[in-house]
C-alpha cells in the first residue's frame with residue numbers, strides 16, 4: 007500500500023488546508039493525536055503549516071485508560087511532539103464505561119474532551135486525521151444502519167461542534183499516504199492493537215475490503231459516492247439557509263422574528279431542516295430537534311385555526327398579530343449562575359447561545375452571570391427608574407432568558423442585551439457579549455465559515 011501512496015509534502019498539505027479557510031491570523035490549531043501514523047503525520051504537517059503563518063499547533067492526546075500501555079503511549083506522543091517543537095496536552099477519559107459499544111463511547115468521549123479543551127483555550131479549529139479509508143468504512147457502517155442520504159455523505163471535511171470547527175484535511179487522501187509521510191521522515195509511530203481486533207465492527211469492515219472490491223465495491227468508489235452525497239447535502243443546506251435568510255431576522259435580545267407562512271411553504275423535509283436549525287440557533291442546544299417532534303411542530307404550525315404558543319428544543323414559539331412569529335429561549339432549564347471569568351480567561355459560552363468576554367481590568371471576585379429569570383424584570387425596571395432611565399420594551403417571553411450580570415451582593419447590575427448598566431455599581435465589569443459562533447443563521451461566523459452547519463451530530 008505504501009508503494010501506491012506518496013508522502014504528503016508541506017505544499018500539498020497547504021493545498022488541502024486552503025479550502026478549509028478562513029483561518030485567523032497566526033492561527034492556533036489543535037490536532038487530535040493518538041500516536042498512530044495518521045494523526046502523527048497530521049500534527050507534523052499542521053505544525054509546519056501553522057508556523058509558516060506565525061501560528062502554532064497544540065497536539066491533544068486522549069488517554070482512554072482502556073489498555074495498560076495507554077499512559078506510556080501518551081507520554082511517548084508528548085516526547086515526539088516536544089521533539090517537533092509542538093505543544094502537547096494529554097486529556098484523560100475518566101468516568102463510567104458502557105458495557106456495550108465501548109469504542110463508540112470512547113470516540114464520543116474523546117471528541118467531547120478535545121472540544122472542551124478547545125473551548126476552554128479559545129481554539130477554534132480541531133484537526134482530525136480521518137482519511138479516505140476511514141470515510142469508506144463510515145459509509146459502509148451507515149449503509150448497514152439504514153442511514154438516510156445525509157449519513158451516506160459520511161464524515162464532513164468541516165463540521166461544527168458548538169464553537170469548535172472540526173476539520174479533516176486529509177479526508178480524501180488514500181489510506182497509507184499519511185503513513186508514507188512518516189515513513190519518509192523515518193519517524194516512528196504506535197500501532198494500536200485494537201485497529202486489528204475483529205471484535206470491532208470497523209475492523210471487520212476493513213477486512214471485508216478485498217471481497218467487496220471483487221464485488222465491485224471499492225473504497226475509492228465509496229469515497230466518491232460519499233463526496234457526491236456530501237455535495238447534495240451542501241445543496242440542501244444552501245436551500246435551508248436561503249429559506250432562513252428570507253424569513254428570519256434576529257433582534258438584539260436573542261429572539262428570532264419569523265415570517266412563518268413563508269418559512270413553512272415548501273417540501274416538509276426542507277421546512278423541517280430550516281425549523282430545526284432555527285430552534286438550535288435560538289435555543290443554543292447542541293443538537294437540533296429532529297424526527298417526530300420536529301414533524302409534529304411543522305404540522306401544528308401549518309394547521310389552520312387560531313395559532314397558539316408552542317415549545318420545542320429549548321425554544322418558545324409565539325404567534326404575533328401580523329403573522330410574524332417570535333421564537334425565543336424558553337424559560338425552563340436555563341443555566342445556573344456561574345462565576346464571571348477573569349479578563350485573561352477564554353470567552354465563556356453561556357447557555358450555548360452567547361459568548362461572553364470580560365473587557366478591561368479583572369473584576370472583583372464574586373461577580374456572576376445568570377439568567378434574568380422569571381422575576382428579574384421587575385427588579386430591572388425598578389432599578390432603571392431609580393436612575394431616571396426608562397426601561398426598554400422587552401417582550402415578556404424574552405425576559406427570563408436575558409443574560410444578567412450579578413454583583414457580589416446578589417443584585418442584577420447589568421443586562422448587556424438591553425444596554426448597560428441597570429444600577430450604578432462601583433467596579434462594574436465591562437462585558438463583550440456576542441452570539442456564539444455556530445448559532446447565527448445568516449450572520450457572523452456561519453457566514454464567515456461558509457456552509458458550516460453550526461451544529462453537528464456527526465460521528466467523531
Ligand SMILES: Nc1ncnc2c1ncn2[C@@H]1O[C@H](COP(=O)(O)OP(=O)(O)OP(=O)(O)O)[C@@H](O)[C@H]1O
Pocket residue numbers: 037038039040041042043044045046066067068069070116133134135136140198201466
Ligand atoms: N486517543 C486519541 N487522542 C487524540 N486524538 C485521537 C485519539 N484517537 C483518535 N484520535 C483522532 O481521531 C482520528 C480518527 O481516529 P481513528 O481511531 O479512526 O484513527 P486511527 O486510524 O487510529 O488514526 P491514527 O493513525 O492517527 O491513530 C485520528 O486520526 C486522530 O486525529
